[in-house]
Amino acid sequence: MQPTITIPHGWKYPRFSLRQRAxxxxxxxxxxxxxxxxxxHQYGEGWRYIIMPDINSIEEENRLENExxxxxxxxxxxxxQAEIEKCLRQLELLKYELKTIPGIFINS
Structure with a gap:
C-alpha cells in the first residue's frame, strides 16, 4: 500500500517530492x-523543503521552492551509479569478512 498525503483545499501542490535529489x-x-x-506573514506563503546536503551529515537546510x-x-x-558502486564495494568487503569467520562456508 502506497502512503498518501492529502493537500488541503486552497493550497498549491508542491513542485518537488520527498527523496528527490537536487x-x-x-x-x-x-x-x-x-x-x-x-x-x-513573516516569511511568505508557500512550500519549504528540508534538504540534507550530504547523506553523512547531521546538517539540514530549509529552502524555498525557487531555491x-x-x-x-x-x-x-x-x-x-556512484552510489551503486559504493554499495557493491561494501558488499564485497562484507563477503570477505564473512569468509574470515572460522567454520562458515559461503558459496559465491
Missing amino acids: EQGLIIGIKYYPSDSLLA IKLLTPQELRAEI
Whole structure:
C-alpha cells in the first residue's frame, strides 16, 4: 500500500517530492506556510523543503521552492551509479569478512 498525503483545499501542490535529489542535496521533508498563518506573514506563503546536503551529515537546510534546482538526468544517473558502486564495494568487503569467520562456508 502506497502512503498518501492529502493537500488541503486552497493550497498549491508542491513542485518537488520527498527523496528527490537536487543540486542542494536530498529532499527529506516538506512543510507549507498557509497564507493566513503567522509564519506566512513573516516569511511568505508557500512550500519549504528540508534538504540534507550530504547523506553523512547531521546538517539540514530549509529552502524555498525557487531555491531548489533538480539534477539533470545525466547528473542523477552518475550520482545513482556512484552510489551503486559504493554499495557493491561494501558488499564485497562484507563477503570477505564473512569468509574470515572460522567454520562458515559461503558459496559465491
